[in-house]
Amino acid sequence: MIPRGKLDLTFSDTFAGIGYCIAAYLRPGNHPPVFPKEAGRMVTLSVRTGLDLVLTALNYPPGTEILVSNINIPDMFNIIRAHQLIPVPVSVDKDTLSIDLVQLSKAISPASKALLLSPLFGGVMDMEAIIGLAKKHHLIVIEDAAQAFMGDPGDHAVLDQDAVLDQDAVSYPDHYPGHPETAVLLYSFGLIKTNTAISGALIKIKDPELYLKVKQLNEGLSRQKTSIYLKKLFKVLFMKLLTINSCYTLFYHLIRSSGKDFDEVLSGFTRGFPGNDPLKKIRFRPCLANHRLLERKWNTFSPSTIRERKILAESILNGLPESVKIGRLNKNHSYWVLPIECNDPIHLIGELRKHGFDATAKASSLIKLTPLKPIAEISSPLCLTQIIYLPMDTQMKSSKRRELCVLLQALLNTSKDNRPIKR
Numbered sequence: 001m002i003p004r005g006k007l008d009l010t011f012s013d014t015f016a017g018i019g020y021c022i023a024a025y026l027r028p029g030n031h032p033p034v035f036p037k038e039a040g041r042m043v044t045l046s047v048r049t050g051l052d053l054v055l056t057a058l059n060y061p062p063g064t065e066i067l068v069s070n071i072n073i074p075d076m077f078n079i080i081r082a083h084q085l086i087p088v089p090v091s092v093d094k095d096t097l098s099i100d101l102v103q104l105s106k107a108i109s110p111a112s113k114a115l116l117l118s119p120l121f122g123g124v125m126d127m128e129a130i131i132g133l134a135k136k137h138h139l140i141v142i143e144d145a146a147q148a149f150m151g152d153p154g155d156h157a158v159l160d161q162d163a164v165l166d167q168d169a170v171s172y173p174d175h176y177p178g179h180p181e182t183a184v185l186l187y188s189f190g191l192i193k194t195n196t197a198i199s200g201a202l203i204k205i206k207d208p209e210l211y212l213k214v215k216q217l218n219e220g221l222s223r224q225k226t227s228i229y230l231k232k233l234f235k236v237l238f239m240k241l242l243t244i245n246s247c248y249t250l251f252y253h254l255i256r257s258s259g260k261d262f263d264e265v266l267s268g269f270t271r272g273f274p275g276n277d278p279l280k281k282i283r284f285r286p287c288l289a290n291h292r293l294l295e296r297k298w299n300t301f302s303p304s305t306i307r308e309r310k311i312l313a314e315s316i317l318n319g320l321p322e323s324v325k326i327g328r329l330n331k332n333h334s335y336w337v338l339p340i341e342c343n344d345p346i347h348l349i350g351e352l353r354k355h356g357f358d359a360t361a362k363a364s365s366l367i368k369l370t371p372l373k374p375i376a377e378i379s380s381p382l383c384l385t386q387i388i389y390l391p392m393d394t395q396m397k398s399s400k401r402r403e404l405c406v407l408l409q410a411l412l413n414t415s416k417d418n419r420p421i422k423r
Contacts, residue, residue, distance in 0.1 A: 001249040020289035021230040035295040057213035065111040089369040097123035097327040114140040119148040122336030123327040127179040146188035197294035224284040263362040308394040338390040
């Protein structure tokens with residue numbers, strides 16, 4: 001069976017991380033790496049940590065409204081509430097993966113102070129109009145680019161000179177360094193993210209005064225224990241062995257025969273901060289070993305990773321109906337995952353797994369935030385309950401890509417799945 005995805009780090013990276021942990025035990029007085037060197041940047045334990053620090057530094061009065069794209073992981077909304085602030089959702093459009101500008105304009109009130117944008121599935125939002133509206137209303141823009149990292153030109157990311165697409169292929173930008181007017185940009189290097197360091201985040205803050213406040217708060221946090229990170233590294237070794245196709249197939253059948261839910265078992269491996277109170281687990285700095293592995297991954301990142309994902313996505317999606325595609329009009333999509341929309345996810349997942357493709361409806365913990373006040377729905381809302389995630393394995397052979405595409409065409413053309421998507 002072809003796995004739904006593989007961790008974006010090598011065995012060499014993993015063993016390097018273990019080596020950094022051993023070095024931390026043998027030489028506990030070592031100084032942290034001088035990374036990042038660029039002004040206005042810092043390393044935090046997670047994007048969650050970064051948001052918590054920024055909101056602490058901004059120190060908005062209780063009841064202040066933070067406008068948010070309405071789909072994100074629950075922790076991000078809970079962190080806003082923990083600061084006694086009110087998250088106000090703005091709908092994400094299925095076709096563009098951007099927030100609706102009309103709805104955003106109507107949602108802004110005198111209590112609105114910031115806008116938290118969370119690009120989904122690797123698709124970058126169309127920022128120009130959003131930034132213009134935010135500046136008009138004096139909103140601080142925070143980009144939670146956890147799912148949209150593509151490297152950062154001008155830093156130490158390795159530029160792959162061979163990462164130029166053939167003339168017959170679709171050309172895309174190689175990077176997304178955040179919009180120049182974005183106040184805060186959050187990059188995640190969590191377990192299932194692009195260029196993962198297993199945990200850790202890099203935060204970019206434009207305003208020097210805000211940066212210094214956040215930096216002081218971050219440096220006041222204790223470092224997470226090295227033992228916690230070392231356990232994660234050994235778990236990653238197991239996960240990398242598990243996602244070898246033959247091992248994955250065996251594991252799938254073993255879990256199914258035991259009566260357990262396969263998706264639930266896998267999510268237990270990848271859940272970053274389990275539990276309902278994330279603040280207790282995020283208010284740390286990464287241990288030195290984590291910091292060093294993040295530096296290594298940052299400095300060795302190649303945009304060929306993104307190029308390969310785009311080529312895989314194009315090869316599978318090109319033959320599918322436009323109605324099932326998510327982000328089909330997005331102009332800068334890195335395909336961190338490969339979702340499609342259908343009327344009967346359970347049926348489609350079952351059929352794909354019968355043919356050796358591990359699709360799932362539970363590849364992420366995303367939720368849709370319900371507004372406190374009724375709002376007019378947009379014409380193409382993103383419906384999480386009708387999404388399935390296709391295998392995103394760039395090592396998939398061309399023959400398997402064609403097989404998956406043909407299989408999807410056949411399954412989506414059945415009478416049940418060819419009806420208009422229910423909203």
